[in-house]
Amino acid sequence: MGMNVGSSSGSDEPEVMMDVNTTPLIDVMLVLLVMLIITIPIQLHSVNLDMPAGNPPPPLKEPVVHEVFIDFDGTVSWDGVALADQASVEAKLAEIAAMADQEEVHIKPNKLVEYGNVAAVMAAAQRLGVKKMGMVGNEQFLN
Numbered sequence: 001m002g003m004n005v006g007s008s009s010g011s012d013e014p015e016v017m018m019d020v021n022t023t024p025l026i027d028v029m030l031v032l033l034v035m036l037i038i039t040i041p042i043q044l045h046s047v048n049l050d051m052p053a054g055n056p057p058p059p060l061k062e063p064v065v066h067e068v069f070i071d072f073d074g075t076v077s078w079d080g081v082a083l084a085d086q087a088s089v090e091a092k093l094a095e096i097a098a099m100a101d102q103e104e105v106h107i108k109p110n111k112l113v114e115y116g117n118v119a120a121v122m123a124a125a126q127r128l129g130v131k132k133m134g135m136v137g138n139e140q141f142l143n
Helices: 023-040 086-098 116-129
Strands: 067-069 075-076 104-109 133-134
Touching: 023 086, 067 086, 075 086, 086 116, 104 116, 116 133
Parallel strands: 067 104, 104 133
Antiparallel strands: 067 075
């Protein structure tokens, strides 16, 4: 945005301007940026779920609930009875998975138990096909 007034050499001929005019380049880049922003679809951070319509009918009978307690040292208890090893836990879970109308399994881990022990029970339940499984007592982990 300047004007060439005169040369320092003293001649009447103007000097040749050696700078590139970047204004058209910036204009084109801004137009391309606006077009890119307009054409990109809006990203929604949500999960679409197909929820059933209406109220479900009340259950005909109360569900049978089995409590699986995992102690701080990794000992697994099924309804208050300690199980010897992971194979016996999997045998109990296989019994539940084989039922036509599966009973519920509530997993109650101790606050001090290692995550690997809880994950092993949950992975076994998923692998064997237990559908009605839940975590109970999560409020102890808030502190």
